[in-house]
Amino acid sequence: MDFCLKQVQSDCEELLSRFQRSESVRFENFSEIWREMKFFQIFYGTTKRQKRMFARLILDKAYSFFLPPFSFQIRVGALYLLYSLYGCQTASPQEQIRVPLKDWEDIKRFEKDAVDAQHLDVVYILRQLMAQKAFYFTAMPTLLSYNKKRKLQKSLQCVGFMEPSSRPQELVSTELLEELAHIHGLYGKMKGSVFPSTEQSASSVQLIRKDLVLELRRTVVDFYQWQCKKESDEDEDDGGEGTSLQQECSKRADLLASIKSKAFGQASETCRSRRHRHVELNVSSNEVGSSGFPSAQRLSLKARTKRDVRISGDMRKEAETRTQINRLTSLDFPVTKNIQKTQKEVSSEDDDA
């Protein structure tokens, strides 16, 4: 039955990417696409035993999109896909959706997010599947028979289904900033207490930027805005929306909190859909080439760094000159560089995947 795995994967991806382009998490939109593609026919023409085997295969495939790192919207799409496949399968009795124990927490968190955002259709469908006993509560997502399977190449489409990186935002949370400010204050005081007179201490010991915390925060905000802008720039067609997007970004008072919930916002959904279109362009150009990576990703490390690394404001000059070894030990190490580094690591990880 494995012979059709590639075809099944590409059909699922096509459905999910159409759903992604709808920029919606509504089941209505999903079922429209499903009907348009006549996806229910995917079970047609399978013979007796194949019915069960094929249902098993496609449910397993669809389930793989239901987990992080895929974006909330794709996961919703995957849930709808599971629900629809489960309901339309021709096997009798029905094949169940396999849920491994290690994924359960992710699913509960997904449910909670959907409840919090009042996505009634998402919650309804998830609970319907539970009530219909559509799940096998398993140890692992597939049966393991010590067979080395051929590795299915991770499709480029999948990359477009993932959340844009938000590591810096996650790392530099409000709590962290508060804690940092607190420690920074204590540290300053401690250093000051070593000296008898206050004016002497101020100049000689305060080697670290005074506004460390503020600057860290500013840099992350800056990074996020740049990220939004970069994504919107990548698609020239909707330049107009891009500006509204930036306004959207700056409007948010508590940026860091909003990033967490961005999956529900229209803003990030447009971000992602553009991202996806960008990737799709690469797919068509890639079909000619023999390697699994599109030409755009075969840029040199330097070019990729230039493209992906965000350098904020007056730090640009500083960062563009090569980092000297002695700089690494200097006390006044620019915070920005750390963040850039994180981002660089993340983007290079993406490339490797």
Next chain:
Amino acid sequence: MAASRRPSDPSTNIPDYEYQDVNTKAFHIGSFRTEWLNRLKPSDYSFQVEDEDAFDAKFAQELGVNAETMMELKSVCNVESLRCDDAKVDPEVVPPDSTLQTLVQRKEKQDLKASKKFFKNRHELYADELERLTIGKNPELVDDMVPEGELILTINVFYPDVIEKFNFIRPHAALLMMGSHTLAELRDAICCVSDLQVCGEFSNNPDAAPSFLSKDHFKSAFFYFEGVFYNDMRFPECVDISRTTIEWAESHNFPPFSQAKMEDTRFVDLKVKVGFPYLYCHQGDCEHLIIITDIRLAHRSDCLDKKLYPLLTHKHRFTTQKCSVCHVFIGRWFTTGDRLAPSDPCLFCDKCFRMLHYDAQGNKLGEFQAFPFVDRGAFN
């Protein structure tokens, strides 16, 4: 926050991969079950399906939804709306004009198949048979019902290592067992020809052969899982055949192995890796690989009659070796040094063997040696 999302505490019994898509790390099966049950409501793994009205009422109440919205939600999410087919299309036929890649491929395959003469594989036929017998079967007595929240394990048993050609191609048999089963029950469910082997030369008294079945004489056996040998000690004549290996390992500075009794060990007591090959050894040196391919909570669509477990869901069917005289019946005897035989050794069915080698009074004719033969296909 993202980093701390999935604590990789090795002491947990939440199964995870040791090698991606191949096998898991070792975990305790009983604790794995407990972890699931702690996370689920009894209704989640119940064999009963919740009443639809009750579901709607609960949903509306929990999410603060009014009756009108509920109606709308139900109509939008209706599965029927997903099958918008014109009645002309037959679900048994591959739609010819689909844009889905899966169907394009299926159509091609089917056309190709139609152009050739096609026989259904015997394995497939037999699998159909097994499946039909077991699916969704309910017991006559309530006491025989598989309890809700019970574990179902899928166990693959492979050929003994000596038939190297068949190893790892197909499991010899696949069994479903419950978490409460003991390893001794697994042992009894494994059919192997070497248990039916009869040792000895019986040309002078062929009628005596059946009473020398190996399984009645050599009852010792063990399973090996994660550093522990589980010996069969149910009968007085059983000996601990793992002793030799354990002592050898000790004398060669290997990590220590321990022993337990298979009849006292239930699956829920075991610590195993799912997908990892373990060992079953019987008749001294007949070794089978055992792989637990799946562990999950029992589902309402499972066979719910306890008495039908261990449940065979797959069995490899061998081609059998036929009698060299009649070419009809499966061989039961082989002879050597036999002047009456066309080859040495030579295989005979019981009837041909006796007709050729004995007179009407049962007297042996000529010189030859005869050994009982058990075909691998004897369990087909």
